[in-house]
Amino acid sequence: MGILLAALAVPAAAREGHFALDDLDLTLHLSDGTVLRGDALIGLTLVAGLQPNEFEIHIDDIVRGGRLADRGITFYRMSVKNPATGVPQPLCDIDPDGERAAFAFPDGAGGFSITCTSGAEGKCILFGYLPWETRDGVPLRDLHKACIHMLRADYGGDNRPTTRNGTAVNVYDRLGIQHPDPAPGMDFEAAWGPDGAVCVSHTRIADNISLEELAERYPRLRGKLGPHVCSEDAVRADPRALVFNQSVLTWRRDKR
Numbered sequence: 001m002g003i004l005l006a007a008l009a010v011p012a013a014a015r016e017g018h019f020a021l022d023d024l025d026l027t028l029h030l031s032d033g034t035v036l037r038g039d040a041l042i043g044l045t046l047v048a049g050l051q052p053n054e055f056e057i058h059i060d061d062i063v064r065g066g067r068l069a070d071r072g073i074t075f076y077r078m079s080v081k082n083p084a085t086g087v088p089q090p091l092c093d094i095d096p097d098g099e100r101a102a103f104a105f106p107d108g109a110g111g112f113s114i115t116c117t118s119g120a121e122g123k124c125i126l127f128g129y130l131p132w133e134t135r136d137g138v139p140l141r142d143l144h145k146a147c148i149h150m151l152r153a154d155y156g157g158d159n160r161p162t163t164r165n166g167t168a169v170n171v172y173d174r175l176g177i178q179h180p181d182p183a184p185g186m187d188f189e190a191a192w193g194p195d196g197a198v199c200v201s202h203t204r205i206a207d208n209i210s211l212e213e214l215a216e217r218y219p220r221l222r223g224k225l226g227p228h229v230c231s232e233d234a235v236r237a238d239p240r241a242l243v244f245n246q247s248v249l250t251w252r253r254d255k256r
Contacts, residue, residue, distance in 0.1 A: 017029050017030035017031055017036075019046075019112070020112075021104055021105075021106060021112050022037075023072070023073075024072070024073040024074075024103060024104065024105060025037055025038075025072075025073065025074050025104075026041065026074060026076075026103075026104040026112075028040070028041060028044070037074070038062060038074055039062065041059050041076075042059055042060070042061060042062065043058075043059065044058075044059050045057065045058045045059070046058075046059070046114075048114070055080060055081070055083070056080065056081060057078050057079070057080055057091060057114065058078060058079045058080070058088065059076055059077075059078055060076075060077045060078060060079050061076070061077040062074060062075065062076055062077070063075040063076065063077060063099055063101045066097055066099060067097050067099075068097075068099065068101055068117065071126070073103050074103065075099075075101040075102065075103050075117065076101065076102050076103065077090070077092075077100055077101065077102070078090070078091040078092065078102045078114070079091055091114075091116065092116035092117070092118050092119075093116065093118040093119070094118060095116070095117040095118040096118075099117065100116075100118070101116065101117040101118075102114050102115065102116050102117070102122075103115065103117070103122070105125055105130075105131075105132070106131075106132040108131065108132055108141070120147070120148045120151040120152050121144075121148060123147075123151060124144050124147035124148055124151065125144065127147060127171065127177070127178055128177040128178065129143040129144040129147050129173075129177065129243075130144070131144040131145075135175050135177070136175060138174075138175060138242070141194075142193070142194040142242055143173060143175070143177070143242050143243055145194035145195075146173075146192040146193050146194055146242045146243040147171065147173075147192070147243050149192050149194075149195075149196050149197070150169070150171060150190070150192045150243050150245050151163070151169070151171075153203070153204045153205065153208075154196060155190070155196055155197040155200060155203075155209075155214055155218065155221065156196050156197075156214075156217060156218040156221075157194075157195040157196025157197075158196070162203065162204065162205060162208040162209045163204055163205060163208075164204075164205050164208070167204060167205065167247070168186075168247070168248070169186075169189070169204070169245045169246065169247045170183040170186050170245060170246040170247070171243065171244070171245045172243075172244055172245070173242060173243045173244065174236070174241065174242050174243075174244075175242075180244075180246070183246050185248055186246035186247055186248055187201065187202065187227075187246060187247070187248075187249050188201050188227075188230075188231060188232050188244070188245075188246055189201055189202055189203075189204060189245050189246055189247040190230070190244075190245060191230070191232070191235040191236075191238070191241035191242075191243070191244050192241070192242065192243040192244070192245070193240040193241060193242055193243075194242070196218075197221065197224075198224070198235060198238055198240050198241045199221070199224035199225070199229065199230035199235050199238075199241075200214060200221065200224065200225050200226075200230055201226065201227045201230040201231065202226075202227065202247075202249050202250075203250075204247045204250070205250060206250045206251055206252040207250070207252055207253055210252060211225045211226055232244055
């Protein structure tokens with residue numbers, strides 16, 4: 001999830017200032033009116049969290065190439081100190097493009113958070129599900145939540161992911177922010193809302209959880225499991241279904 005920023009640690013000689021977002025561009029506004037952004041932020045250290053659980057995030061560099069270069073957002077390479085050893089380590093895991101990138105986004109309370117392009121939260125923002133905006137009267141925070149559950153195969157919406165790293169999905173939605181790509185070999189998997197799956201045609205990783213286990217774990221999904229009751233055409237009539245996905249149908253291995 002996003003990291004809420006509490007303060008800024010800068011050399012003692014620095015002037016007072018505060019961080020803000022211009023669109024999705026992190027900026028530092030100094031007391032004399034100077035605004036710093038981009039390269040000027042490299043080398044600064046952010047203090048994240050609240051006491052007694054504060055920790056420091058160092059801005060090491062800016063991502064300047066690859067898929068992230070033309071999005072109109074400044075993506076950063078950041079590091080944190082290992083609490084046990086004190087040795088700096090990357091803030092973000094490697095994303096599908098091989099980059100360790102972080103960016104800032106509004107937190108909905110007048111501040112901002114930091115998230116990574118490798119995580120579900122950041123990926124869903126980059127898909128266009130901007131949780132601080134509304135589209136056609138629908139709060140995109142609901143699509144953002146649905147997207148996070150979808151990427152994690154968190155069917156119950158209770159933070160119990162059942163996917164496997166690197167598993168491909170084809171994602172699209174009711175509002176047309178994401179459109180379905182041609183996906184040979186993939187079948188409709190599920191429809192998703194802000195509280196998890198609305199119905200499930202097949203589970204993404206059968207070895208991790210089956211439809212039978214879903215029914216036992218989440219009674220609200222009983223009667224909404226399996227291709228005979230969960231199809232895209234049928235579920236589109238349910239206004240709770242905001243995000244849809246396809247995935248490769250897998251089979252459960254014999255665990256004997």
